Amino acid sequence: MGFGDLKTSAGLNVLNAFLADKSYIEGYVPSQADIAVFEALSGAPPADLCNALRWYNHIKSYQKEKGSLPGVKKPLGQYGPAGVEDTTSGAPPAKDEDDDDIDLFGSDEEEDEETKRIKEERLAAYNAKKSKKPALIAKSSILLDVKPWDDETDMAKLEECVRSVELDGLVWGQSKLVPVGYGIKKLQIACVVEDDKVGTDQLDELITAFEDYVQSVDVAAFNKI
Numbered sequence: 001m002g003f004g005d006l007k008t009s010a011g012l013n014v015l016n017a018f019l020a021d022k023s024y025i026e027g028y029v030p031s032q033a034d035i036a037v038f039e040a041l042s043g044a045p046p047a048d049l050c051n052a053l054r055w056y057n058h059i060k061s062y063q064k065e066k067g068s069l070p071g072v073k074k075p076l077g078q079y080g081p082a083g084v085e086d087t088t089s090g091a092p093p094a095k096d097e098d099d100d101d102i103d104l105f106g107s108d109e110e111e112d113e114e115t116k117r118i119k120e121e122r123l124a125a126y127n128a129k130k131s132k133k134p135a136l137i138a139k140s141s142i143l144l145d146v147k148p149w150d151d152e153t154d155m156a157k158l159e160e161c162v163r164s165v166e167l168d169g170l171v172w173g174q175s176k177l178v179p180v181g182y183g184i185k186k187l188q189i190a191c192v193v194e195d196d197k198v199g200t201d202q203l204d205e206l207i208t209a210f211e212d213y214v215q216s217v218d219v220a221a222f223n224k225i
Contacts, residue, residue, distance in 0.1 A: 001077055001078055001079060001080050001081065001082055001083075001084065001086070002076060002077045002079070002080045002081075002084045002085050002086030002087070003015050003018070003037070003076070003079070003080040003081075003084060003086060003088070004084055004085070004086070004087055004088075005087045005088050006037070006040045006041055006042075006076070006088045007040075007041070007042045007088060009046075011087075011088065012041075012045050012046075012049055012052055013049065014080065014081065014084055015037070015045070015049075015052045015055075015080070016045065016049040016050070016051045016052040017051075017081075018080055018081050019051040019052055019054075019055050020051050023055070023058075023166050024055070025037050025079050025080075026071070026079070028126075029070065029122070029126055030058075030059060030062050030069050031069050031070050031071035032069055032070070032071035032072055032073045033071055033073075033074070033079055034055075034059045034062075034069070035059070035062075035066045035069060035073065036073045036074065036076060036079065037076065037079055037080075038056065038059045038060070040076055040088050041056065044056050044057070046212075047161070047210050047211065047212035047213060048157070048212070050160055050161040050164035050210070051164055053161075053209065053210065054161075054164045054165055054166070054206065054209075057205075057206060057209045058206070068118060070118065070119040070122045070123065071119060072115060076088055137194055137196075138194070138195040138196065138224070139192055139193065139194055139195065139224075139225040140192070140193055140195055140222060140223065140224050140225060141190065141191075141192055141221075141222075141223045141224075141225055142190070142191050142192075142193060142200065142203075142219060142221070142222050142223075143188065143189075143190050143219070143220040143221035143222075144188070144189050144190075144191070144203070144207075144217055144218070144219060144220060145178075145186050145187075145188055145217070145218040145219075145220045146158065146162055146186060146187040146188075146189065146207060146214055146216075146217050147180070147184075147186045147187075147214070147215045147216045147217075147218070148184065148185075148186070148187075148213060148214065148215060149213070149215045150184060151182065151183035151184045151185075153213055154213070155177060155185060155187060157213060158187055158210070158213040158214060159175060159187055159189070161207075161210040161213055161214070162187065162189060162207055162210075162214075163189075165203070165206045165207060167197065167198050167202070167206075168194075168197055168198075169193055169194030169196070169197030169198045170191060170192075170193050170194075170197075170198045170203075171191060171192045171193075172189065172190075172191050173189070173190035173191055173192065174189075174190055175187060175188060175189035175190065176188055188220065191203075192225065200219055200222070203217070204217045
């Protein structure tokens with residue numbers, strides 16, 4: 001298993017293909033697996049690798065709380081598609097950070113127990129949240145105007161990037177190209193969101209991250225369902 005060399009375009013392409021039908025490296029919530037792969041990258045993937053860039057921006061938002069994410073970091077070779085060997089240059093071993101803080105009086109064991117406890121609590125909370133069926137879920141219908149830089153922007157690729165944004169509580173709907181002027185067209189795309197999970201600011205931040213294609217995002221219509 002592995003992604004090849006994540007500091008090369010070939011490795012990033014493997015990562016992009018791997019994330020085509022996944023939101024995270026492992027499971028259905030951010031974990032130490034995502035942090036391990038994120039830290040192996042030398043920077044943000046290019047805009048044409050929509051899946052990898054979408055994942056990168058999402059995991060980047062967890063940097064302040066990365067230590068509390070569930071799971072235990074493993075070597076990069078234990079993540080990714082089968083049949084691909086990890087060759088990332090300069091990738092630190094999974095336990096380097098722990099080795100720097102060795103406690104001769106057994107704190108490592110205590111940290112392992114604490115990590116397990118946090119993981120179990122987070123998984124229990126996540127499963128409880130999934131199994132709970134609220135009487136009413138507040139939803140909104142949003143119509144977004146996504147504007148390109150110029151008339152040479154690949155609008156098919158722009159829409160692909162927009163639709164690659166995946167969030168719990170977000171469902172993309174129909175879209176169309178609307179003329180703006182001077183041969184330029186904007187993408188008008190509809191979506192339905194769960195109000196408690198997805199906000200317009202969050203959508204704006206994730207979509208404008210595809211800066212090679214997207215100039216700006218505006219809310220054309222917003223209606224409570």
